[in-house]
Amino acid sequence: MITEADVADVDRFLAEQKVLSIPVPSWTPSNRPNELQAIWPIEDDIGIRRGELRFRVHRLRTDSPSVSVIFRGNSIARLDVVPLGECKMNPPWAYILGLPPEACGPHIHSWADNREHVQRSQVWELPARRPVEHGLRRVPQMLPWIADSAGISLTPEQRDFVAPGRTELFDE
Secondary structure: OOOHHHHHHHHHHHHOOEEEOOOOOOOEEOOOOOEEEEEEEEEEOOOOEEEEEEEEEEOOEEEEEEEEEEEOOEEEEEEEOOOOOOEEEOOHHHHHHOOOOEEEOOEEEOHHHHHHHHHHHOOOOOOOOEEOOOOOOOHHHHHHHHHHHHOEEOOOOHHHOOOOOHHHHHOO
């Protein structure tokens, strides 16, 4: 059961200032076939691990990376970079939020757009999508964007985080 306290905890987590606890994570195989992931722990201002950023890149769809903000094991935001011609339907209730019937190209599944749905449905999912600027195409562009939206401060060396190289993508 998802309680009011759970929702309030997510709200507080997003409102507080946070940092990434290591300089740069490594890309490793994920539990999904043909996919690499990089997990970056998020700490609060006193050094307690509070969540993580989870980047994913599919070996065969390198033009479609994603990054999720994870809190207590649940995704509370996800930025998906997909080709401009790729469209995903929004749920019928998304029009109340001013969202289009479908999101084409890069989009965010934000906590703000999905908070009430999580409370109402009692299912931890983020079906509403908000289109984002089409300039978001690669992992180095995604990191500062998602960090800014989640209240995460980045160091200069963290801003140099890149997608996996060709050898990582194609070695098994």
